[in-house]
Amino acid sequence: MATLTLKSEEAYIDQFGPTLNYTPVGGWDSREPDKMVKTHCCFCGVQCGIQLKVKDNRVIGFEPWEEFPVNRGKLCPKGVKRYMQNEHPDRLKAPLIRSEDGFREGTWEEAYSKTVSEIRRIQQSYGKDSFAFLGGASMTNEKAYLNGKFARIALQTKNIDYNGRLCMVSAGAANKMAFGIDRAANPWSDIPKTDVIILTGTNLAECFPILTDYIWKARDNGAKIIVIDPRITPIGRTADLFLPVRPGRDSALCHGILHVMVKNGWIDEDFISEHTEGWDAVRELVKKYTPEHTEKITGVPAASIIKCAEIWGPAKKSMLLHARGIEHHTKGVENVLSYINLVLSTGRIGQEGSGYGTITGQGNGQGGREHGQRCNQLPGGRDINNPAHRRQVSDFWGINETDLPGEGLTACEIIDAIERGEIKGLLSISFNPLVSIPDTARTRKALEKLEYYGAIDFFLNETARFADVVFAGSLQEEDHGTVTNGEGRCIRLNQSVTPPGDAKLDWEIICELGKRLGQERHFAFTDPGEMFKELTAASKGGPIDYSGMTHERVEREHGLFWPCPAPDHPGTPRLFEGGQFAHADGRAKFHAFEYRPPAEDVDQEYPIFFTTGRVVSQYLSGTQTRRIGSLVDQYPEPLCEMHPILAGKLGIKDRDLVRVATRRGEMTLPAQVVKSIRPDTVFVPYHWSGKKAANQLTNRRLDPISKIPEFKVCACKVEKAGSR
Numbered sequence: 001m002a003t004l005t006l007k008s009e010e011a012y013i014d015q016f017g018p019t020l021n022y023t024p025v026g027g028w029d030s031r032e033p034d035k036m037v038k039t040h041c042c043f044c045g046v047q048c049g050i051q052l053k054v055k056d057n058r059v060i061g062f063e064p065w066e067e068f069p070v071n072r073g074k075l076c077p078k079g080v081k082r083y084m085q086n087e088h089p090d091r092l093k094a095p096l097i098r099s100e101d102g103f104r105e106g107t108w109e110e111a112y113s114k115t116v117s118e119i120r121r122i123q124q125s126y127g128k129d130s131f132a133f134l135g136g137a138s139m140t141n142e143k144a145y146l147n148g149k150f151a152r153i154a155l156q157t158k159n160i161d162y163n164g165r166l167c168m169v170s171a172g173a174a175n176k177m178a179f180g181i182d183r184a185a186n187p188w189s190d191i192p193k194t195d196v197i198i199l200t201g202t203n204l205a206e207c208f209p210i211l212t213d214y215i216w217k218a219r220d221n222g223a224k225i226i227v228i229d230p231r232i233t234p235i236g237r238t239a240d241l242f243l244p245v246r247p248g249r250d251s252a253l254c255h256g257i258l259h260v261m262v263k264n265g266w267i268d269e270d271f272i273s274e275h276t277e278g279w280d281a282v283r284e285l286v287k288k289y290t291p292e293h294t295e296k297i298t299g300v301p302a303a304s305i306i307k308c309a310e311i312w313g314p315a316k317k318s319m320l321l322h323a324r325g326i327e328h329h330t331k332g333v334e335n336v337l338s339y340i341n342l343v344l345s346t347g348r349i350g351q352e353g354s355g356y357g358t359i360t361g362q363g364n365g366q367g368g369r370e371h372g373q374r375c376n377q378l379p380g381g382r383d384i385n386n387p388a389h390r391r392q393v394s395d396f397w398g399i400n401e402t403d404l405p406g407e408g409l410t411a412c413e414i415i416d417a418i419e420r421g422e423i424k425g426l427l428s429i430s431f432n433p434l435v436s437i438p439d440t441a442r443t444r445k446a447l448e449k450l451e452y453y454g455a456i457d458f459f460l461n462e463t464a465r466f467a468d469v470v471f472a473g474s475l476q477e478e479d480h481g482t483v484t485n486g487e488g489r490c491i492r493l494n495q496s497v498t499p500p501g502d503a504k505l506d507w508e509i510i511c512e513l514g515k516r517l518g519q520e521r522h523f524a525f526t527d528p529g530e531m532f533k534e535l536t537a538a539s540k541g542g543p544i545d546y547s548g549m550t551h552e553r554v555e556r557e558h559g560l561f562w563p564c565p566a567p568d569h570p571g572t573p574r575l576f577e578g579g580q581f582a583h584a585d586g587r588a589k590f591h592a593f594e595y596r597p598p599a600e601d602v603d604q605e606y607p608i609f610f611t612t613g614r615v616v617s618q619y620l621s622g623t624q625t626r627r628i629g630s631l632v633d634q635y636p637e638p639l640c641e642m643h644p645i646l647a648g649k650l651g652i653k654d655r656d657l658v659r660v661a662t663r664r665g666e667m668t669l670p671a672q673v674v675k676s677i678r679p680d681t682v683f684v685p686y687h688w689s690g691k692k693a694a695n696q697l698t699n700r701r702l703d704p705i706s707k708i709p710e711f712k713v714c715a716c717k718v719e720k721a722g723s724r
Contacts, residue, residue: 031055037496038065041079042138042476043619045360045486046070046210048079052477052496059083059477059496069558070188070485076209077617077634084628085475086497090459092472093501103460103470108502111454111469115427116516118452118468119155122425128156128405132414132423136430137164137368138620139506140481140493141546142531144364145379145538146510146523147429148372153399153522154514158408159423161375163431165411167324168365169374169706170332171358177333178340178589179575180582181543182381183366183488186319186355187561187573192217193353196224196315198308200339201250201325201712202359205234206616208323208486211359218319224311228253229325230611231641231683232676241307244678246299247609247713248598250326254338255595256294256305257312258345259286266313271347275579278590282341285592297595299678317353318346324361325613328711332703334593344588350576360486362620363476367484370544371535375408379535380542389542396538397522410707412437412700419446427513429456429473429506434463435621435689438698438709439664456509461623462689472503479505481528482554488573489559490549507531540565543582598713599701600663602680606715608646609681610662612694613712618687626687638688639672642718643679647671652720659721660684662714665696668721682718686711 049068
């Protein structure tokens with residue numbers, strides 16, 4: 001049988017090309033469908049409703065689903081093309097087994113037997129925790145729950161984490177510290193009802209386009225829009241005020257804005273006294289952050305800092321929304337808490353049109369972190385280090401509490417432990433760390449050291465090329481279940497088609513492995529509905545309570561917001577009404593963190609800030625979107641975005657080839673000369689692999705609380721490498 005891949009990324013690219021994109025012959029299929037299936041998009045955390053057209057067990061197109069309240073039929077460029085990955089020739093339709101020459105197709109018996117044998121060998125030789133599990137945040141709630149249960153009962157390892165560790169954990173940790181619970185405080189329907197919106201660290205129009213409609217509705221209703229970012233992103237071009245913050249300086253900017261608010265009395269002393277703790281320390285901290293002092297740190301003009309406070313401070317209603325731009329830092333938690341201080345100081349939270357929200361990057365970024373596939377968490381958002389929580393879950397599962405593993409390593413720490421030789425085996429599902437984790441060279445070396453690696457996915461992503469066994473898993477539309485979008489709304493996915501060839505549903509693979517590892521009674525599920533029923537029961541009484549939900553009710557009501565603790569409970573779209581927070585004392589917490597610089601700042605050798613992010617036509621590591629030809633055509637390769645002032649100093653013209661280098665590596669790519677970025681900063685999107693991977697250059701230093709890497713700032717140098 002022909003070799004399908006080599007255990008070398010460069011060899012694979014040489015053989016198959018750097019970008020595998022595919023447009024079905026004839027494009028849109030005009031045949032009359034056999035059925036229309038109401039479900040949701042497979043990409044970002046907006047989770048837009050969509051109707052998929054199905055013919056002969058194939059998705060052949062889509063129609064708008066105007067009744068679903070989040071998007072009312074609207075879709076972004078990725079959403080309208082999402083169905084086109086289904087018939088891609090790269091689709092895995094049978095297990096792949098590594099041989100001396102590469103991969104060959106194998107049987108499921110081979111895949112299961114080899115994996116179970118290797119798990120047992122490694123754990124018997126090195127201990128239970130020598131085998132790790134990495135999950136994903138684009139999968140259903142049911143699979144997130146199953147992943148956590150599988151790792152802790154079948155593998156009996158503490159080392160399980162997920163790719164949301166690269167996404168929203170700074171926000172999640174800060175939310176729990178400030179509010180006592182990890183969820184956006186308001187439904188998105190509150191956005192058009194507000195008077196002023198701060199959007200910080202979010203390229204909303206490209207990453208979450210449908211939410212832009214909510215911002216525009218607010219603007220049409222008279223709201224002022226403030227955007228904070230090193231780049232004038234598309235949403236920034238329509239802002240009333242844009243603050244061009246220097247990368248890594250967000251907390252200092254917050255302190256400066258709050259300084260002006262305190263000076264002018266634009267704080268709610270009654271709310272602070274009655275509903276919060278920690279304000280005195282914050283008030284004292286911000287005294288020295290005058291607009292002039294803050295300008296020196298942040299690069300934002302003092303006049304703009306004052307103007308921001310003048311708009312935000314006296315407003316009657318306000319919303320603050322943020323994403324990864326303030327979270328992907330070694331002080332991401334501190335950044336988020338500093339912005340939360342701006343919200344709490346006004347008392348404008350827990351009200352219609354007033355509050356706070358985090359924008360989830362992955363399709364199930366919210367639900368994916370709620371049900372137990374994080375290293376420090378058990379189902380229902382329970383704390384794995386809390387003795388009462390451990391007893392509740394172990395009793396529910398029917399195991400001894402002493403057999404329940406403790407807190408393990410986070411995603412990046414797992415890769416580091418593999419590199420050190422402490423973790424010998426790995427099973428992953430819907431995770432592509434070779435593209436998504438910083439310092440690609442180190443990740444590649446770690447993968448090469450594994451004694452066994454099994455990957456579950458529907459395409460052979462860059463990381464899976466290093467696997468010993470690749471299990472042919474399922475696309476979103478081939479299964480059913482639930483996800484929870486960025487506002488906390490649990491919604492229903494419906495199965496549109498069945499997996500092609502000999503591919504299997506993801507949860508079937510996990511359950512079979514669990515049974516073969518001797519835990520049949522724990523993995524006897526025959527349907528995602530059974531998993532959801534167990535998940536909701538496990539969450540009962542926990543911080544994240546789904547116990548009043550059923551698949552039928554979620555679908556009937558176009559989603560339910562948690563907490564939803566009883567069948568007759570309406571769900572909770574808006575948290576903290578009446579000033580009641582989720583801490584034991586009912587109070588929110590201010591946090592006073594002194595500004596500190598990023599882990600790697602610019603210097604004479606590396607004088608330019610390097611930052612990364614998304615573009616509108618691509619998604620995460622590109623495993624899906626780089627295989628959809630029309631999306632690739634929109635943005636076929638990464639570009640190095642730089643300001644004309646910087647380009648002029650370096651003798652670079654638009655589309656010249658430039659070499660960008662950091663202390664970890666270098667890459668060569670075309671320049672994109674634009675006026676919408678700070679002159680001291682370059683931006684490269686991260687959706688590509690191999691020599692086009694932005695994460696060759698980024699810094700793996702972690703936030704001490706959330707353990708998220710510092711994707712958004714490091715030091716680089718840039719030089720012209722040639723003309724095109």
